[in-house]
Amino acid sequence: MSKFAALLFVLVACAAPAASAAENGDDWLESYNRAVFDFNMQLDKYTLKPLAKGYRAITTPDIRSRVTSFVYNMREPLSAVNHTLQGNVKEAAVSVGRLLINTTLGLGGLFDVAAGWGLERNTTGFDDTMAYYCIPDGPFFVAPFLGPITPRALVAYTADSFASPMYWGPLNDKNYADKISYSYAALVAINARERSLDLLDDLQKNSVDFYSTARSAYIQNRQKVNGHSLCGSDADPASYDFDFDMDEEFEYE
Amino acid sequence: MKKIFYACAVFAFAAFFGAHSAAAAVDAAKAENFVKKITDEGLTDIINSNVSQQEKDDRFAKLFNEALDLKYIGQFVLGRYWRTATPAEREEFISVYRQLNVKTWSKRFDEFKGRSFVFNGTSPSSTANQIFVNSQVPMDEGAPAAVVWRVRQNGDDFKIVDIIIENVSLAITARSEYTAFIKNSPDGVAGLIKNLKQKLAQN
Numbered sequence: 001m002s003k004f005a006a007l008l009f010v011l012v013a014c015a016a017p018a019a020s021a022a023e024n025g026d027d028w029l030e031s032y033n034r035a036v037f038d039f040n041m042q043l044d045k046y047t048l049k050p051l052a053k054g055y056r057a058i059t060t061p062d063i064r065s066r067v068t069s070f071v072y073n074m075r076e077p078l079s080a081v082n083h084t085l086q087g088n089v090k091e092a093a094v095s096v097g098r099l100l101i102n103t104t105l106g107l108g109g110l111f112d113v114a115a116g117w118g119l120e121r122n123t124t125g126f127d128d129t130m131a132y133y134c135i136p137d138g139p140f141f142v143a144p145f146l147g148p149i150t151p152r153a154l155v156a157y158t159a160d161s162f163a164s165p166m167y168w169g170p171l172n173d174k175n176y177a178d179k180i181s182y183s184y185a186a187l188v189a190i191n192a193r194e195r196s197l198d199l200l201d202d203l204q205k206n207s208v209d210f211y212s213t214a215r216s217a218y219i220q221n222r223q224k225v226n227g228h229s230l231c232g233s234d235a236d237p238a239s240y241d242f243d244f245d246m247d248e249e250f251e252y253e
Numbered sequence: 254m255k256k257i258f259y260a261c262a263v264f265a266f267a268a269f270f271g272a273h274s275a276a277a278a279v280d281a282a283k284a285e286n287f288v289k290k291i292t293d294e295g296l297t298d299i300i301n302s303n304v305s306q307q308e309k310d311d312r313f314a315k316l317f318n319e320a321l322d323l324k325y326i327g328q329f330v331l332g333r334y335w336r337t338a339t340p341a342e343r344e345e346f347i348s349v350y351r352q353l354n355v356k357t358w359s360k361r362f363d364e365f366k367g368r369s370f371v372f373n374g375t376s377p378s379s380t381a382n383q384i385f386v387n388s389q390v391p392m393d394e395g396a397p398a399a400v401v402w403r404v405r406q407n408g409d410d411f412k413i414v415d416i417i418i419e420n421v422s423l424a425i426t427a428r429s430e431y432t433a434f435i436k437n438s439p440d441g442v443a444g445l446i447k448n449l450k451q452k453l454a455q456n
Contacts, residue, residue, distance in 0.1 A: 120396065224419070241380075
């Protein structure tokens, strides 16, 4: 994931997901959202952020890059299934190929050998699939511990978690199943937070209303997810093609 | 009845061709070349140049001010509060907004070291005299980042009026942030300016 994508990922998630409050620009849960957002920020300040800083302190960029590759490799089965559900057989085959190559020649996914062979990563999940089949996003809200999200995204991320090989893979081993799943979840969270450390700090420092910044960026990013659907058309104007002369509050569509 | 029909036909004709002539007014090739020139200049004369940080910052400020129409963007960013702001507040806001953007982006600009922009054409905008220039920035791993430049043409002059990174418009994000602040601030636009000045001093 690029740094730009990390901006979205974190800005909006600090931990994860998203969705389009997109039905309109009203933030009907604003008081609740702001309170939970502040709670999440405090939680992040005293838990995830220090862990991410510690992780950065004891690892080199190369090690962190290997960890990121490993995490993405674990998502390939999920991508393959969801590309298939979206009718994109070619990309599904790419995901399968990447999984096979990177798990073997890439030493368990630590190295992205497949990308060097032209099989570029194209991650997808149940959220993209639901968007593809025009399932509405629902209203934007901030979930405790998770961050900005929508009902559809919440369902999708839950499904993603249960479909992950790191959840169902060790299920038969009763002694280690939970330990492996929780350790992997912690690794994913800390790795993602480390990647967004500088960017988030910078955004927070320069923002006069960080909640509004995060909400706006999150919803705009959701519009991209929702744009790839059976109900959309290439002829539709881009979601960022707003009227510069508009005077009233911006309405998310 | 015939007159009404005739009037409608003329109106439809004018609206149709008017819209097309507005879109056609933007020279797509020139707009793309303008953005290419700006990014090339930024990469060559600033990021990859062997000069002091102070010199880099100065060059960045000059390029930023030349390439972006901060007054136009600033007006949009304030939304309806632009109308209620006094002329002095408007001027002060644009000045602080400009300085804060220059400082913020100047710091982050170095992250483009070793990278390049790959341009892939333009897309029309629904606003007259504006166009989107599409580009991508290849990343170390994974898919390239999509960066879209919204360009406004005024005669032979081109200016960037928005930058959209991975579908997130910087103008919309700033507008959401600033108008929310003003709405909750007892001092309105003056409160925003004061807060932005504090941010500027911290940078």
